Amino acid sequence: xxxxxxxxxxxxxxxxxxxxxxxxxxxxxxxxxxxxxxxxxxxxxxxxxxxxxxxxxxxxxxxxxxxxxxxxxxxxxxxxxxxxxxxxxxxxxxxxxxxxxxxxxxxxxxxxxxxxxxxxxxxxxxxxxxxxxxxxxxxxxxxxxxxxxxxxxxxxxxxxxxxxxxxxxxxxxxxxxxxxxxxxxxxxxxxxxxxxxxxxxxxxxxxxxxxxxxxxxxxxxxxxxxxxxxxxxxxxxxxxxxxxxxxxxxxxxxxxxxxxxxxxxxxxxxxxxxxxxxxxxxxxxxxxxxxxxxxxxxxxxxxxxxxxxxxxxxxxxxxxxxxxxxxxxxxxxxxxxxxxxxxxxxxxxxxxxxxxxxxxxxxxxxxxxxxxxxxxxxxxxxxxx
Numbered sequence: 001x002x003x004x005x006x007x008x009x010x011x012x013x014x015x016x017x018x019x020x021x022x023x024x025x026x027x028x029x030x031x032x033x034x035x036x037x038x039x040x041x042x043x044x045x046x047x048x049x050x051x052x053x054x055x056x057x058x059x060x061x062x063x064x065x066x067x068x069x070x071x072x073x074x075x076x077x078x079x080x081x082x083x084x085x086x087x088x089x090x091x092x093x094x095x096x097x098x099x100x101x102x103x104x105x106x107x108x109x110x111x112x113x114x115x116x117x118x119x120x121x122x123x124x125x126x127x128x129x130x131x132x133x134x135x136x137x138x139x140x141x142x143x144x145x146x147x148x149x150x151x152x153x154x155x156x157x158x159x160x161x162x163x164x165x166x167x168x169x170x171x172x173x174x175x176x177x178x179x180x181x182x183x184x185x186x187x188x189x190x191x192x193x194x195x196x197x198x199x200x201x202x203x204x205x206x207x208x209x210x211x212x213x214x215x216x217x218x219x220x221x222x223x224x225x226x227x228x229x230x231x232x233x234x235x236x237x238x239x240x241x242x243x244x245x246x247x248x249x250x251x252x253x254x255x256x257x258x259x260x261x262x263x264x265x266x267x268x269x270x271x272x273x274x275x276x277x278x279x280x281x282x283x284x285x286x287x288x289x290x291x292x293x294x295x296x297x298x299x300x301x302x303x304x305x306x307x308x309x310x311x312x313x314x315x316x317x318x319x320x321x322x323x324x325x326x327x328x329x330x331x332x333x334x335x336x337x338x339x340x341x342x343x344x345x346x347x348x349x350x351x352x353x354x355x356x357x358x359x360x361x362x363x364x365x366x367x368x369x370x371x372x373x374x375x376x377x378x379x380x381x382x383x384x385x
Contacts, residue, residue, distance in 0.1 A: 006032055006381050009090035009114075010039040011081070011105065012056060013098025015199060015232070016277050018042030020119060021096045023166050025050065027374035032383060038090070039081070053084060074101065082108050089114055092380050095139075096120065099131070106138040115380040119143045119373060121160075124152060132156055140380060143373050146318065147364060161376040164367020167277075171262065171284045173362055180267040184228070184255070191225045193218065193341065194268035194287075195254075196261060196278050199232035201239060203274050206294040208243035211272065213334035214341070215252055221342060228264040230257040270345045272337060275312050275328070283315040283358045284365075288351050290325045290340045291316075292332045318361055323354060 008028070012021040022044035028035055029048070037050035046052055054077050082105055085093065092115045095102030099122040106116045121144045124132050135142065135158065142153050142160040153160035181188055195215070197207040215227050231237045237256065244250055257264060261278065265271055265285045273282050275293040282289045291313040316322050325340045327333075344350060 006035045006092070007090045008035060008037050008381075009085050009093040009109075010037050010041065010045070010050065010096060011094075011098065011102055012041045012045060012096035013101055014056070015042060017096040017098060017120070018044045018056060020166060021045045021050075021094075022048050023370040024094070024096075024119065024373050024377075027370035028377065031374050031378060032381065035381075040077075041096075053081065078105050081105060085109055085114070086112055091115075092117065092377070094119055094377070103131075103134055103138045107134070110138060110140065115140045117141045117143060117377055117380065120145055121149045121153070132158070141376060143376060145365075145369075161372070162367070163372040163376065164369045165280070165365040166369040167281055167284055168362055168365035168367070169369050171281065171362075173359070173366075175266040175285050177266055180263055183263065184267050186226060186267060191222050191345065192268045193225060193227045194261075194264040194271045194273075195227055195229045196264070196271065196273040196282075197229070197231075197236075197240070198274035198276065198278070199236070201233075201235055202295075203293075204231070204236045204239045207274060207292070207332075208240050209247055210292075210294070210332060210334055210337065212244060212247045212249045212252070212254075214272065214337045215254060216247075216249065217334050217338035218341065219252070221338075225253065227252070227254045228257060228268060229254055230259060230261040230264045232259065232261075234258075270341055272341060275326070277314070280314040280318075283318075284362050286355045286358045286362075288324065288344050288354050289315070290327065290337060290344065292327050292337060294329055294332055315358070315361070318364075319357060323357055 010021060012018050018041055021041050025037055025045060025048045038053065040054050040056050041050050041052060042056040078101060093106065093109050095106050095118045097120040102118065106118065110116045116139045118139045121142055122131060136156055142158055144150050144160055144162050145165045147162050150160045150162045186192055195211045197204045197211050218225050229240065231240055237258065240256065262281065262285065265282050265287050268287055271282045271287050271289040273279050273289050273291055275291050279291050311317060311322055311326055313324065313326055315324055327336050327340060
């Protein structure tokens with residue numbers, strides 16, 4: 001006899017996974033009223049009604065060095081989760097991204113007969129491709145956000161569904177730049193830069209001074225330039241403010257925003273963005289960009305020796321070529337970044353071509369993501385889709 005109420009175990013490891021998990025939960029609740037969720041998630045997933053066993057912040061670490069610092073705590077959480085789900089088996093387990101954490105957990109749960117869906121393919125096309133063999137043992141079904149990922153799984157006989165990207169559903173096809181300039185009280189003739197140093201404290205720590213010095217150099221060429229810097233939390237705001245003081249940049253024309261990253265991107269002429277999901281957001285909002293990133297030297301050394309592609313930014317990966325500049329690690333100097341931003345800013349043909357490329361990407365990824373993902377999951381819960 002099947003349970004009257006279906007229970008889904010679900011684990012997300014950071015803010016992007018919290019957003020994905022939230023939308024998926026909403027779609028599943030529409031298809032299966034009464035379904036319950038339990039595991040690890042952030043505020044968005046909690047708002048939809050999940051029961052939280054451990055705080056998501058414990059998993060939100062990135063890079064080899066950072067993970068090693070928290071290794072024992074993370075492994076302990078995974079062990080306790082495994083014990084809980086083996087003692088209280090859910091009808092289905094969904095791992096939302098966080099592959100290094102979730103795959104080991106999924107291996108144990110699938111071996112216990114619990115169906116496992118993994119939502120967001122890890123970047124096996126960029127590095128560590130050998131993981132696909134572990135994935136085959138760990139998951140019952142893979143939900144892929146990008147179209148080029150599905151054939152990789154089909155080739156290995158792993159059930160997979162391309163579900164598109166939720167950002168393509170959320171973000172407007174034609175952003176209203178005039179309205180956004182009015183919101184920020186910025187004249188249309190002003191040259192506006194959006195500087196996105198990342199959502200993690202470690203990212204802002206590594207990039208803040210570089211961004212501030214880049215702004216100083218741009219102002220030497222464009223004294224009327226304005227800068228919007230959206231930050232994700234009080235702590236990242238504190239880090240940036242402190243760095244601004246250390247760099248003697250308090251009088252620079254920089255407006256710091258709490259959140260509102262999409263608004264800043266729409267209002268800007270060009271964006272300087274830390275590598276990650278924000279590069280895709282910038283592309284979907286049709287703005288030209290320069291991608292940058294810095295990380296601990298050991299993490300960078302390891303990443304460089306494992307990657308398969310010459311680019312790291314999602315717009316370049318989706319295009320299969322460099323359509324926007326990437327200046328990473330040692331190349332990410334204020335001089336290089338300022339020059340790259342100014343070169344692109346004043347290249348009207350390149351900006352127009354990017355808008356066309358990014359619009360095509362938007363249509364490709366706009367798939368009604370949450371609905372499509374839920375429809376792929378329902379058969380594992382004994383429901384017809």
